[in-house]
Amino acid sequence: MTSTEITYAWAINHAMDEEMARDPRVVLFGQDVGRMGGVFGVTRNLFEKHGPERVRDVSIVEHFVVGGAVGAALGGLRPIAEVQFADFLLVAGDESFHKLPKWRYMHGGAFTIPVVIRAPSGIQGGVGAEHSQSPEGHYWHTPGLKIAVPSTPADAKGLLKSAIRDDDPVIFFETRRLYRVKGLVSDDPELLVPFGQASVRREGTDLTVVAWAGMVPEVLAAAEMLAAEGLSIEVIDPRTLVPFDWETVAASVRKTSRLLIVHEAPLTMGPGAEIASRAADELFVELDAPVRRLAGPDVPIPQNMALEQFCFPQVPEIVAAARELIRW
């Protein structure tokens, strides 16, 4: 099967298009996803191809976008719901923290909820405190949700296809900064990227760095610079946080004896804390240096771009932290 170089946004579009063609139960809805093709153009052509019944614009109804997806799933569909920004998902707090993850459990397993919520997230430049967050940690703290955090076009497509075919609810975080990044993506409609399988983006022996979504390119750039200094960095992209491929991380730390976690979400109680804690617990004897986290600072994200740039770890910071850990 051939591969084509397409953008991350287009890879997501293809995943939806192929799955809608494959399974008539797959439907898509959200604000402006229809005729307009999405505020970021991610759903372009789907309305024309799959029709107004299956690709639906909604009014400003975040409660409905998530709650209605649960109901549509109960009614036998496999809905993909789009919120324009991950920040808006918090408006549907009850629906995303209660209904989506708990409807199955609190009814004793009677129902399956095959819902995908697509949530564009992360800092993209000047849109301020309510359009820039990376809230994956909130959802990781909620039992019953699967979480995908793709960092490449190929993974975006393959993971979204897996998410759509999954019988459990998935929050699918798309990194807006990556929408225009291109990469080779398979045209094979049956090529899925399984959940719970990390990808080793770069092999190395001196330090393990775990990063996902928009931080992967930054970490890879840092690793490249460090290689010039003779330092060998292993970069692991978990691709999904739930399920989390701990085995791949642990195997890498056993080899490198050092672990750095890099994420965009704020440091305190961030997803990195969970990974660091588990490493301290299970890999204590393997470690030759403290487990370190680099993350966004504990502040709301300011609109001013000169300030905003300090709201996620930058390449020089990653380089410095890596050096320090390796020389520990």
Next chain:
Amino acid sequence: MTANPHAHEHVLLQMLRIREFENRVQSLFSDGLVKGSTHLANGQEAVAVGMAFALHPGDPVLCTYRGHHHTIARGLPLESAFAEILGRATGCCGGKGGSMHLTDKSLALMGSYAIIGSHIPIAVGAAWASTLTHDGAVTCCIFGDGTTTIGSFHEALNLAAVWRLPIVFICENNLYSEYTAIGDVVPIEHPAADRAGAYGLDRIVIDGNDVEAVKEAVSLARERASAGRGPSLIEALTYRHGGHSRADPGDYRPREEVELWLSRDPISKYADRHEVSTQRLEQLGAEARDEVDRALRKALAAPAPAAEALLSNVWSEESS
């Protein structure tokens, strides 16, 4: 409901089963056998029974945390309901849901909830699904008067109306939102019906203690929905005989009001209309009590969930 000479006894019996069930739950709660909370529906039986007679099998129903009457009227076996409320493994949710989450997928009871209004978007989603799967079902969504003030009510109603979805909304207006009189917190007399016009829907207010009126209104709404003419919002006036939940005596309500509504009891009202003798009503009551007691004995004999049950049912594949 009236074609068969014994049909009205069947209707009465359904209401009596619910009444006796609720009475038993209250005593189980007082005896410390039911933990947590319960929200009883004594006095509101006619809404549930009328609704259940009007719906078709397979019509999805989403009801509330005050939902014993809805689920029993829809056919939930009493033993399964008791076992769930008692937290037993044989309960309809395996003991994980309790009083507020009674359900039975095989009866198209699609779940109930404990966050006010949150089932309304879910119900609208289910109704949307019917337009794509063409299963011919009409979804029914029940909620209270207090629920009309939360946002999800308005979001869901708006979209259901715009999309002309096959759904019937029933507002059980029992005049109270917990301990607050609804008149103190909404600027209109009929919290649901007076807002129907905002969504292009008809203003429908019915006597929710008249089981026949409920059945008729829901049947009409169902017909309308299945003919593709969109949703209806029915406000059914009713009253809870007891308090909001647990041991609440409900004494924030004026005595005259309580007495007025006790005199409008849906069971006596229906029995009177159909000239059922006091003696016959007594017999039917005893029949219902017997059935309730038998179900309760079985539920009480059932085991608690095994410890391993704690971790199951989070994911569709248990290994996840």
